[in-house]
Amino acid sequence: MLAHGHGDGLVTGATRKSAHILDRINHVFDAGESSKAAGITALIHKGRIVFIADTLVHEWPDEEDLADIATQAAVVARNMGLEPRVAFVSFSTFGYPVSERAEKMHMAPRVLDARGVDFEYEGEMTVDVALNTQAQASYPFSRLTGPANILVVPARHSASISVKLMQEMGGATVIGPILAGVDGSIQMCSSGSTANDILNMAVLAACKVG
Template identity: 35%
Template sequence: MRPVFMAAQAAPKRIAYSEGEDERVLRAAQVAIDEGIAFPILVGRPDVIATRIERAGLRLQPGVNCEVVNPGKDDRFKQYYDAYHALRARDGITPDLAKVVVRRSNSLIATMMVKLGDADGMIGGVIGRYDLHLEQIREVIGVRPGAHGLAALNALILDQYSLFIADTFVNEDPTAEQLADIAALAVEEVQRFGLPPRVAFLSHSMFGSSTRPSARKMRQARDLFVQRMPHIPADGEMQGDAALSDSVRHALLPSSTLHGSANILILPNLDAANILFNVLKMTGGQGVTVGPILLGAAAPVHILTPSATVRRIVNMTAVAVAHGAAASGR
């Protein structure tokens, strides 16, 4: 995480937290201030936030080192209603309905702040369903130029391995083309972490040992990815042990184009990726977990999960700020 935090400290950004009343978020915001990586914007009721800041003994000072956005009243909301209506007018969202929808959703308020430039990035998802937050991001933020869709990447940084696993939350059963796209987005992210990317396309099959549709899909995904990014070490389809062990892999395929342990694991579907990450998270010891990192969005917006810890919120704040810094430099 060091390169990510260094990038964030070099160019701190305004990060909106859609669950600004949550004590984990408040503690993470304090750490973000102390580490010099972000200016927190907390969406929530000011009185509730003030009470919880005092109860937790934090040094957050709205108007000084952070901002509080009251979902009940803000002079900017008229602009947010109008902008949301303009985005979704042909989806049945009338001006009156836009007003109701925005005021009822702290997540949507934070997303609109990013859309209209009142925040540089957004962290949400510690309360509520991932898919609901994702739908709002699709509608408001969309996909950045050059990306073909959204995907989710989770990282587990252990003593022996740093593993980045996709797609853990977004695409239920991606096609070979989508998997190649996801791998390309993951490569970009791993490089931001200061690591040389090495990609493995995982399967129950080992280099053609099965002709089942899922094995053929992973083989095709690898072929498409290699055509697109021939300079990035990658291979597949292969089983999980071969992805992490050079000796296992080369005993079966001495001509494998992947050397060393893979650090990007592309799974056949969402269930496989999500299960793998969560099992490794519980069995991997004292590793650092990062994510979900939302890949491919047109702005630095990330959806966490209700199990997110303070440390994970801080880590994702740094990721969001680093994304914003990279986008500013493009």
């Protein structure tokens, strides 16, 4: 219906697993790992909004994928009224400690350098450096002008762990994942969504935030 213009938005997922839904969506729209699609989850806590990505599409993104994810998250942030500040997060900060696992997070900002994007970004860095201005003061060369509001994480499993930990232990309100970078306005709820969660996703679909 969306592809033929008979509908403006789609909200799905409350009764199905996300992998199953993405597979069905990919029959009509390009929303797989080979595309520039990404899932961005908004965490709202103590009056602060932080986006975590990719929480839906990429299982283990490389530096090019991470740059795409950051770009899609920046679009979502701007459409929600925020000026994006992206941090590529890891267990290391600017190359220390040295680790093969953190290399792609170190390389992703260089990819964005080459692309000449119009939003702030920096990395790699630990989460406390990304979010805490006092911790950021130890790195005066950082290009971030304030706390990051977008955290691009190394893989989908780390994204899922981060979101669920903040939800269960921190009491954060979770909105998403917001499916961005797809031609149609499609939003997916989790299988445990409440009526309010579904309403939130319907509003996002109507506004085409991604």
